Amino acid sequence: KKPKNFPPGPPVLPILGNILHLNLQNPLEDFEKLRKSYGNVYSLFLGPEPTVVINGLKAMKEAMVIKAAEFAGRPQDMFINEVTQRKGMAFADYGSSWREHRRFSLMTMRNFGLGKKSMEERIHDETQYIIKTLDKNIGKTMSPQVMFHNAASNIMCQVLFGTRYEYDDTIIRTFIQSVTEITKITNGPWAVLYSSFPSIRKLPLPFSKAFKQMKHKKTRVPGEPRDFIDCYLDELGKRPDDSTFSEDKLIFTAIDLQFAGTDTTSNTLLTAFLYLMNYPHIQERCQQEIDRVLEGKDRASFDDRHQMPYVQAVTHEVQRIANTVPLSVFHSTTKDTELMGYSIPKGTMIIQNLRSVLNEEGQWKYPHEFNPGNFLNDQGEFVKPEAFMPFSAGPRMCLGEGLARMELFLIMVTLLRKFKFIWPEDAGEPDFTPIFGITLTPRPYPMKVQLRSSQ
Numbered sequence: 277k278k279p280k281n282f283p284p285g286p287p288v289l290p291i292l293g294n295i296l297h298l299n300l301q302n303p304l305e306d307f308e309k310l311r312k313s314y315g316n317v318y319s320l321f322l323g324p325e326p327t328v329v330i331n332g333l334k335a336m337k338e339a340m341v342i343k344a345a346e347f348a349g350r351p352q353d354m355f356i357n358e359v360t361q362r363k364g365m366a367f368a369d370y371g372s373s374w375r376e377h378r379r380f381s382l383m384t385m386r387n388f389g390l391g392k393k394s395m396e397e398r399i400h401d402e403t404q405y406i407i408k409t410l411d412k413n414i415g416k417t418m419s420p421q422v423m424f425h426n427a428a429s430n431i432m433c434q435v436l437f438g439t440r441y442e443y444d445d446t447i448i449r450t451f452i453q454s455v456t457e458i459t460k461i462t463n464g465p466w467a468v469l470y471s472s473f474p475s476i477r478k479l480p481l482p483f484s485k486a487f488k489q490m491k492h493k494k495t496r497v498p499g500e501p502r503d504f505i506d507c508y509l510d511e512l513g514k515r516p517d518d519s520t521f522s523e524d525k526l527i528f529t530a531i532d533l534q535f536a537g538t539d540t541t542s543n544t545l546l547t548a549f550l551y552l553m554n555y556p557h558i559q560e561r562c563q564q565e566i567d568r569v570l571e572g573k574d575r576a577s578f579d580d581r582h583q584m585p586y587v588q589a590v591t592h593e594v595q596r597i598a599n600t601v602p603l604s605v606f607h608s609t610t611k612d613t614e615l616m617g618y619s620i621p622k623g624t625m626i627i628q629n630l631r632s633v634l635n636e637e638g639q640w641k642y643p644h645e646f647n648p649g650n651f652l653n654d655q656g657e658f659v660k661p662e663a664f665m666p667f668s669a670g671p672r673m674c675l676g677e678g679l680a681r682m683e684l685f686l687i688m689v690t691l692l693r694k695f696k697f698i699w700p701e702d703a704g705e706p707d708f709t710p711i712f713g714i715t716l717t718p719r720p721y722p723m724k725v726q727l728r729s730s731q
């Protein structure tokens with residue numbers, strides 16, 4: 277039954293709710309149609325579960341930023357909660373365990389160089405392996421998918437465990453296959469809840485190896501942490517027995533971070549190169565700016581972005597168009613609340629349609645085309661519109677934003693400086709429509725690599 281003054285929505289069928297209103301393969305177009313019929317805040321029943329879908333900057337801000345805590349819960353009756361035994365962070369409800377783990381993770385990653393030089397070094401080190409792979413493929417056509425997944429995964433492994441894996445390592449290959457599989461079978465909000473996650477159980481995650489190596493943690497020197505795991509173990513030692521910290525929570529928090537940080541970053545990189553190959557004038561303009569700013573320098577630093585308004589505009593435009601986490605991670609209300617005049621009871625599932633903000637008419641100069649002009653003013657300076665929300669907003673906002681932005685900038689700049697990326701003549705028309713899942717994945721595509729003649 278619809279609660280009183282609940283947001284409007286399509287007629288609800290018994291048991292099925294509104295499932296038939298949504299295309300199981302990809303509900304994003306249906307979400308858009310429903311927005312046109314019912315407005316920026318509408319309701320849906322995913323089976324018996326009352327759900328509110330939030331669209332557009334105004335409603336999104338009211339919920340996530342102004343009401344913040346009231347919309348910062350996570351549904352707790354999903355399959356994922358069983359799988360993570362309610363011990364992780366990303367799916368934990370709004371409360372002390374989530375808050376303390378989030379704060380700790382942010383602080384640790386920052387001290388570890390998230391946003392600082394040492395993190396840059398880790399990204400540069402991993403980029404050298406990408407370069408090695410590309411060097412082997414000069415003049416050839418290759419598929420960049422596994423390479424970018426590996427790189428993103430390794431950067432997270434470095435932060436968490438102080439380890440990386442060779443690109444042909446069987447463990448990392450199986451991990452990447454599983455992540456890709458999950459993205460493929462995670463086809464709709466209900467599948468997010470049920471069908472996809474059993475496969476998580478059988479994942480031979482890099483952690484299984486890393487945790488076996490936790491014996492390597494016997495080599496740790498308390499107070500001299502080498503990575504996230506060491507930091508957590510140090511912290512665990514300091515906290516009282518009844519604290520929210522435990523070894524189990526460490527494992528699930530690490531899994532959350534590894535998952536959240538791999539597919540997101542690699543799919544964004546894949547989107548970047550898909551577009552850069554098909555908009556060669558944009559690629560060239562980036563290269564001109566990079567050559568100019570980095571002249572005489574060995575390599576780029578994250579600070580160089582301030583001298584590269586065009587490249588900044590391109591990296592942001594890539595994120596806008598990639599719309600990598602289109603429905604964010606589902607939220608739930610933590611108390612009875614209101615949004616845009618409607619009443620929403622405590623415990624209602626909330627879906628943020630981030631795409632509706634990232635391509636909202638009235639917020640962007642070119643909402644429906646790939647155009648770095650969306651982030652440039654008349655003087656050619658970089659500007660970031662408020663509707664740039666690929667990381668969501670409010671207390672649950674992506675905690676890897678700093679790391680992700682640094683990765684995208686440094687990897688793109690370093691590769692564009694050295695290589696030219698070409699859409700192969702025999703590749704036909706590019707298909708820009710991504711595969712739907714928790715993250716949007718570009719369809720596999722070929723890439724031709726050349727060394728830049730000017731280098």
Ligand code: HEM
Pocket residue numbers: 365366367368378532533534536537538540541544600601604605606607666667668669671672673674675676677679680
């Ligand atoms: C381009 C890359 C990325 C994008 C687009 C992205 C996007 C998002 C989005 C939309 C959310 C949901 C926020 C919400 O519920 O309101 C999220 C959550 C999260 N992200 Fe990211 N993310 C990226 C990279 C990363 C990286 C590199 C890490 C790891 C360091 C990470 C860690 C997390 C975590 C732990 C959460 C859950 C936060 C919480 O529940 O409090 N993400 N991300």
